[in-house]
Amino acid sequence: MTPAHSTGKAALLVAALLTLGACTLPVTRIAEPETGLSQEKMAQLSAMAAPYQDVQTTVLRPEDGCYWYRHVGPVETTMLPLRTPEGRPICTERGAQAAS
Template identity: 60%
Template sequence: MRPICLAIGFLALGACTVPINQATDKTTGFLKELPEGVALIAAPYQNLQEVILKPEDGCYWYRHVGPVETTMLPLRSVRGRPICTDAAANTASVG
């Protein structure tokens, strides 16, 4: 059962791979369109309209507007795991 879950997880991460030339809004820096695979696995309580892909960690971050401050938070799946590109997952498994 565990190998099947791992295989499904890797397939889901593969769906999150981002093309290098992904379009961003030049004025805000946010992605113009979130990849479909990312939108499908993202938890529903997050702002999917203002998302960036950080090159430092290869993960998606969203703009959270709270009662006291506005900050960038890691975009997470329904299971609470950060959503990152395939390249970031490969780097993490090597190190």
């Protein structure tokens, strides 16, 4: 094998790896929301919320006074309102008054 032949194979291998690397999806980490909620409040929300929701990611949105959680779906991750098993949103007193 000649040195030129060896160099050509190496260059072809590098080009193939770069091409394959361009076809992959970037892996991004979604930041964990800072809940700022006490353990007592988290326990209350957990008792009130429907079981399919991730209460550990719950945040209180000041805009509406309601609690929202991070839902990780098959296509996207989004914040959704935290709801009771009956489907009612879980809000603070101020949020409940604004909703009615």
